[in-house]
Amino acid sequence: DIQMTxxxxxxxxxxxxxxxxxxxxxxxxxxxxxxxxxxxxKAPKLLIYAASDLQRGxxxxxxxxxSGTFFTLTISSLQPEDFAxxxxxxxxxxxxxxxxxxxxxI
Amino acid sequence: QLQLQESxxxxxxxxxxxxxxxxxxxxxxxxxxYYWGWIRQSPxxxxxxxxxxxxxxxxxxxxxxxxxxxxxVDTSKNQFSLKLTSVTAEDTAVFYCAxxxxxxxxSWGQGTLVAVSS
Numbered sequence: 307d308i309q310m311t312x313x314x315x316x317x318x319x320x321x322x323x324x325x326x327x328x329x330x331x332x333x334x335x336x337x338x339x340x341x342x343x344x345x346x347x348k349a350p351k352l353l354i355y356a357a358s359d360l361q362r363g364x365x366x367x368x369x370x371x372x373s374g375t376f377f378t379l380t381i382s383s384l385q386p387e388d389f390a391x392x393x394x395x396x397x398x399x400x401x402x403x404x405x406x407x408x409x410x411x412i
Numbered sequence: 413q414l415q416l417q418e419s420x421x422x423x424x425x426x427x428x429x430x431x432x433x434x435x436x437x438x439x440x441x442x443x444x445x446y447y448w449g450w451i452r453q454s455p456x457x458x459x460x461x462x463x464x465x466x467x468x469x470x471x472x473x474x475x476x477x478x479x480x481x482x483x484x485v486d487t488s489k490n491q492f493s494l495k496l497t498s499v500t501a502e503d504t505a506v507f508y509c510a511x512x513x514x515x516x517x518x519s520w521g522q523g524t525l526v527a528v529s530s
Contacts, residue, residue, distance in 0.1 A: 401474040
């Protein structure tokens with residue numbers, strides 16, 4: 307299985323901050339990475355697919371980059387509604403695997 | 413707009429079979445754009461992919477669950493189902509169904525918490 311690791315595991319930030327979350331794959335996965343936002347009691351929401359493609363309806367302050375084994379999710383200017391947990395997921399091969407999550411809080 | 417809804421028993425006894433159904437509206441399971449899957453999340457923990465299927469094609473399962481899991485499809489009802497046998501307390505989780513587009517899980521059901529307890 308491809309292992310996905312994320313850092314940091316949590317980050318404290320303020321409204322307006324730039325936040326970057328990193329995700330590493332245990333082997334090369336081209337650009338087959340998706341990013342999700344999850345709020346308590348809710349299903350995850352797809353933000354980014356194919357490493358850098360913004361899902362429709364997602365604000366442009368979210369961006370993704372990377373290929374191979376290293377990927378990043380950046381929130382350019384943190385908004386109050388962005389406080390949540392973020393997960394990366396590899397879709398290069400089955401079994402799909404998720405990172406452990408990064409909690410963004412105040 | 414695609415909508416998914418999980419349904420099934422919320423409480424299952426140890427060693428029995430967990431059965432859930434995902435009902436899809438706003439689009440057809442047979443639509444070639446998508447494939448479909450189940451994901452679970454144990455309380456306070458991360459996300460685990462259970463399995464996915466391609467309409468008219470193959471089904472893939474997480475090896476960690478493969479001997480216990482079956483995903484089936486009823487295209488006439490626009491539903492797909494999950495069966496997980498021989499459950500234990502470690503199978504207590506929120507179960508989600510979702511469609512997959514370009515490798516990402518796009519539309520999700522609201523999730524259903526299934527507890528394994530006697």
